[in-house]
Amino acid sequence: MPFKNLNDVKEHCENLENIAIFLGYNANVDALKYISSKNDLYELLDEKNNIGDVKIDIDKVIENMASYPREIKTPEEFLARLILAMKSGKPVEIPLISANLSPNFKKWLEDLKFNEKRIGGQVGIIANLLSLLNLEKIIAYTPLLSKKQSEMFENKGNHANIFYPVLKKDGKVSLTNINNAYKDDETKINRIFEYKEFDFEFNNEKIDIPRANRLILASRPENLRIDISEDIKKELPEMGKDIDCAIVSGYQSIKEKYSDGKTDEYYFKRAVEDIKLLKSKNLDLKVHLEFASVQNPLLRKKIVEYLYPVVDCAGLDETEIANILNSLGYSELSEKILKDSRIEDVIEASKIVLEKYDLEMIQIHTIFYIMFICKKIEDKAKNDIKIAQLKKSLEFATILASSKAKNGLITSIEDLKMGLDTPYNQYGDLLIDLVSNISNSSEFTEYNIVLVPSRIVKNPKSTVGLGDTISSGAFVSYVADLKNNNVL
Numbered sequence: 043m044p045f046k047n048l049n050d051v052k053e054h055c056e057n058l059e060n061i062a063i064f065l066g067y068n069a070n071v072d073a074l075k076y077i078s079s080k081n082d083l084y085e086l087l088d089e090k091n092n093i094g095d096v097k098i099d100i101d102k103v104i105e106n107m108a109s110y111p112r113e114i115k116t117p118e119e120f121l122a123r124l125i126l127a128m129k130s131g132k133p134v135e136i137p138l139i140s141a142n143l144s145p146n147f148k149k150w151l152e153d154l155k156f157n158e159k160r161i162g163g164q165v166g167i168i169a170n171l172l173s174l175l176n177l178e179k180i181i182a183y184t185p186l187l188s189k190k191q192s193e194m195f196e197n198k199g200n201h202a203n204i205f206y207p208v209l210k211k212d213g214k215v216s217l218t219n220i221n222n223a224y225k226d227d228e229t230k231i232n233r234i235f236e237y238k239e240f241d242f243e244f245n246n247e248k249i250d251i252p253r254a255n256r257l258i259l260a261s262r263p264e265n266l267r268i269d270i271s272e273d274i275k276k277e278l279p280e281m282g283k284d285i286d287c288a289i290v291s292g293y294q295s296i297k298e299k300y301s302d303g304k305t306d307e308y309y310f311k312r313a314v315e316d317i318k319l320l321k322s323k324n325l326d327l328k329v330h331l332e333f334a335s336v337q338n339p340l341l342r343k344k345i346v347e348y349l350y351p352v353v354d355c356a357g358l359d360e361t362e363i364a365n366i367l368n369s370l371g372y373s374e375l376s377e378k379i380l381k382d383s384r385i386e387d388v389i390e391a392s393k394i395v396l397e398k399y400d401l402e403m404i405q406i407h408t409i410f411y412i413m414f415i416c417k418k419i420e421d422k423a424k425n426d427i428k429i430a431q432l433k434k435s436l437e438f439a440t441i442l443a444s445s446k447a448k449n450g451l452i453t454s455i456e457d458l459k460m461g462l463d464t465p466y467n468q469y470g471d472l473l474i475d476l477v478s479n480i481s482n483s484s485e486f487t488e489y490n491i492v493l494v495p496s497r498i499v500k501n502p503k504s505t506v507g508l509g510d511t512i513s514s515g516a517f518v519s520y521v522a523d524l525k526n527n528n529v530l
């Protein structure tokens with residue numbers, strides 16, 4: 043066990059303090075609605091509750107559960123997807139295109155009471171986490187930065203360490219404290235439905251929610267473009283020189299077509315350029331891509347095909363790897379993962395993706411484990427050290443996740459005691475044995491498969507952002523090992 047007590051965790055955090063990172067592209071405000079009991083759910087379904095003066099048509103909810111709408115335009119479509127999500131206990135994210143919403147759904151959403159607001163989006167969540175872990179420098183880039191949004195970035199380290207690139211009047215770009223860098227932009231608000239484990243009845247069926255989880259209704263503002271303006275873009279090579287790593291994400295917001303005629307291809311090509319520019323003067327720069335749920339299979343495939351070839355590491359959850367496999371034509375394997383969640387299938391899927399795009403490493407997080415898969419180093423002694431380091435990075439990530447699950451937020455390094463005190467889940471030993479058997483099979487002789495069981499919090503305060511927390515914690519620890527002792 044690499045971390046026996048909080049001091050060991052603190053010591054590990056100190057290794058991260060000389061790391062500088064670039065984060066792009068998505069931050070938003072998450073408005074959270076807690077669904078903690080069947081009564082909270084029945085209230086949403088109640089025909090007479092009239093949220094926004096809207097009468098819910100339960101027959102339509104039932105019809106929509108069968109048709110599984112991928113885009114949501116009405117309250118009944120939303121409630122159908124919510125019940126399906128609760129039935130599965132799996133993470134779900136669905137885009138909301140404001141222009142397409144029915145007037146009823148707009149009124150319903152406006153009238154719905156949310157419990158709290160927090161920073162969201164991969165960039166938002168990761169910037170705040172890495173700030174309190176005292177990283178040297180965090181360049182957090184997001185195209186929209188309203189005043190409200192900029193204030194939600196918390197410079198919590200022992201020095202202000204979250205910066206935003208600002209174009210000055212003299213034409214130079216200056217890295218400015220993000221709290222002072224806001225523009226006249228709109229605030230992007232996502233609605234998060236956090237449900238707990240409980241059972242309920244719907245349409246004469248008893249549904250037992252297997253796991254607390256979240257459904258995200260992700261806004262897609264028309265003027266949000268996943269892009270960096272030319273003035274800032276030209277500075278990327280210099281920025282890249284001064285950082286050790288980057289985490290990119292947010293491509294799930296890219297649309298097939300925009301009102302000005304631009305297309306997804308345009309933005310994907312520019313996104314590839316950004317990564318190449320960041321790496322152009324720093325060949326050691328490591329780039330991690332954090333995946334998210336993408337409902338459109340064509341766009342999902344394009345994210346993978348454009349971007350995986352230019353990044354080093356990929357982070358994703360079990361549903362996301364299954365969906366990628368589906369887009370790449372492996373529908374049978376994808377179905378198996380979605381249905382049975384077998385680790386053997388997840389490992390096979392990861393190997394397919396790792397090899398196809400020549401990635402250095404894949405990190406998968408599921409409810410029961412977090413796992414790295416990467417190529418072995420030939421020298422056995424060095425490889426053993428590498429395995430120990432990778433394991434430590436994953437341990438650190440599970441501690442971060444379970445601290446956040448317990449408390450909703452991580453407010454200081456001291457909070458990590460909560461995660462440290464949470465035991466591994468009950469399948470931990472079994473999973474370690476399974477992975478050890480798979481690692482020893484002839485198919486995996488060239489690979490390290492390193493797994494750490496999750497520390498599941500039974501009644502999590504919230505679950506949104508846990509994946510981002512895990513991925514950034516594991517990746518930054520990996521980069522710190524590369525930088526600080528060069529064994530990997």
Ligand SMILES: Nc1ncnc2c1ncn2[C@@H]1O[C@H](COP(=O)(O)O)[C@@H](O)[C@H]1O
Pocket residue numbers: 133254358359407408409410411412443444447496497498499500502505506507508509510512
């Ligand atoms: N209740 C939980 N306790 C600890 N860790 C958890 C809990 N629920 C989820 N997790 C971890 O977070 C990721 C979620 O990743 P997403 O990218 O947000 O889907 C999950 O895989 C678990 O490892």
Ligand SMILES: O=P(O)(O)OC[C@H]1O[C@](O)(COP(=O)(O)O)[C@@H](O)[C@@H]1O
Pocket residue numbers: 068069070072161162163164167232258260261292294295334505506507508509510511
């Ligand atoms: O797709 P969008 O609109 O950028 O939003 C991403 C969403 O994913 C999150 O970043 C959370 O992701 P995870 O739960 O996978 O860590 C939310 O905070 C945010 O609402």
Ligand SMILES: [Mg+2]
Pocket residue numbers: 333334359509510
């Ligand atoms: Mg995620």
